[in-house]
Amino acid sequence: MAKNSTPPTTVPDTTWLGRGRHLGPEPERDVRRNLIALKAAGVIDDFLDLDPVEAARSTDLYPRDESADPGPLARRVFEARWRVADEVTVRGQLTTYEPESRRMKSEGVTWVLAAEAARAWETGWPSPATVFWPDSDQVAWDHDTVPGVRLRTANPLPKDDDELRRRLRDCTRHSWFVHVVVHEAMTPDALGLRPVTAFLPPSLRHRVVEHRAAPEQALTADFVMKRELGVGIPRGGAVVLPTTPQVPDYDAERFTVRNVFLDGTQPTELLDKIVEFAALPQPMPADAEQAVTRLRQGWHLYTPDEELVHARAMVTRYAKALEAMTASCDLYREAAESALAALAEATSGADAPQTSTPAVKQNTSPLKSLTRTLAQFRNPNR
Incomplete structure (x- = not known):
């Protein structure tokens, strides 16, 4: 019987992906200097330099996908926003990683770069690599992960x-x-x-x-x-x-x-x-899907308009969460009241044989009851 084969996930046509190694001593310094220069020249709109812990911290009410976390080996996370074709916005996120072992340290610092445009990517647009890395042969950022x-x-x-x-x-x-x-x-x-x-x-x-x-x-x-x-x-x-x-x-x-x-x-x-x-x-390379998820769900560099939209979305999410919690409290209270009522009924039923049965037994004889009543009439002061 033939096995069902799942077609591999493909890279979205709006994205640009790259993964390589920087063999120089200070890769983050090279990225930072390049971003500062490009922003000063008006090539990019803005950029952000984040500590991995700060990048992983979410302000959302609900936790994001785990793949949005850069991971324990991350060193720095850089985000940049620029425009191509005068109007198309591109968001790029570059993460640098520590070597996985001491043996790998001589092979440099691994970097992962994911960029996404507002529409399908065009080959004539500037390379996202040269937004983050200096376009110079003197900086050894362009080594593949294959030695x-x-x-x-x-x-x-x-x-x-x-x-x-x-x-x-x-x-x-x-x-x-x-x-x-x-x-x-x-x-x-x-x-x-x-x-x-x-x-x-x-x-x-x-x-x-x-x-x-x-x-x-x-x-x-x-x-x-x-x-x-x-x-x-x-x-x-x-x-x-x-x-x-x-x-x-x-x-x-x-x-x-x-x-x-x-x-x-x-x-x-x-x-x-x-x-x-x-x-x-x-086909989506191994670990590339996580890079796309981090770019989309772990983005921090919002424009003022995007901040407003994000804030409104957060208010809506908090309101829905509060409504859900209130409904849960009401359901819990109703369930608790029902449980207490059932417990009281069960407790009352258990005590009834002990308190009422003797009284019933004492009054089972009508003759005894009549004799007791006549005795009270004969001795009214007793």
Whole structure:
């Protein structure tokens, strides 16, 4: 009998998600400085810097979803609000996390970024990553959670076969980014070494990781990719890797490019394939749903109008809660009165045989009663 399979949750088309690692000494300082500069320049409307405990504290009458809590490993929570296309409001929330173990400390501080717009996201909008992080190669915020992989650069594939398998497997299973493998038909010059991702629209530049296979890796990379992922790579071509779980409409041939010229010019065909793939409904990565929930339910940076709406909603919720508590008190009082009445009735019934039965027994004889009455008439003073 076939098992019922539940389709994976997809990323909402209004959101932008990213997760990476910052290898520098003070990631929160880098975020804070960037937000201050962007607010002073009028690029963003406002921002907020929160302690995790403060961020987790809710002013709502009822507790929020547990996934709205940033968690015990959270270091700081940053929120920012900006506008795109002159009128569309975007809210972004970035959380930094402590390494899970001492062994991981050398691999930097993990960050999770979720942003949501008032309508469907467009690739031409500014990248939320550069709202929080400085758009500079000097700040090492753009490392993937997969070790040895970085955004904004061309990552050479490992020479060792086992390492290569591990890298490809981890990237397709654990990374939140789109991964592309490009094979260098010949060793490129300085212009050819420039990453293809630099030509992508702004919102995609920090969602795509580029891997490079050296000229001598053509057969090895093709064999390993076919074995591990079910997709191959043409010599001198490129392929967009599938995700785990896989995008429903993914087809290896559809997202494969036969020829990519690494001469510094725009590889238009490959760029179109990447944009097309990114536009498909993407499966929600592990833990990403919690990031979206935190953004929606754990938001703090309200505008004055939003504060008013929020306050009115809170008044309504308190009024309903008070009404519910009053109704509960009335029901409790009625139940208590009924219980007391039942108890009194039960107690009265239990005492009746002890108090009334002897009297009944004494007066059961009519003759005795008549004799007692006549005696009272004969001796009125007794």
